[in-house]
Amino acid sequence: MRYRKIKPNSEFEDNPPNSSKELDTISEFIWALVISIISLIVVLIFTAIVRYAIDSSKTSKKMDVLIKEVHYLKTEIKKLQHHKQRDDSKHIIDEKV
Known part of the structure; x- marks a missing residue:
């Protein structure tokens, strides 16, 4: 009868002491932190390569030249339209007189 109250070893193996659970939790946290840092470094390296x-x-540089040229052409078109409007208005005035 006395031996029936003793639990078999398999039940003890499923329930390790609390100190090892805390140690496992800390080690999992450290691994997660290390993996996060490595992932961040990889992303930064990839970003640097693409930027370079x-x-x-x-x-x-070609885009800057094209933007300047388009801006110059727009100002030229505005000037031509302004001169054309002035010339048209002079012509209308001359016809009325």
Whole structure:
């Protein structure tokens, strides 16, 4: 009878002491932190590579030249339209007189 009250070893193995649970929790947190830091470093490296590729290409410089040229053309068109309107108004005035 005395032996029936003793629990088998399998029940003890399923329930480890609390100190190892805390240690497992801390180690899981540290691994999660390490993986997060490594992921952040990989993203930063990828961003730096892409940014360098864009900066080293000449497309951004060409884009600046095109933007300046379009701006210049717009101002020229506005000037021509303004001169045309002035010339048309003079012509109308001359016809009335």
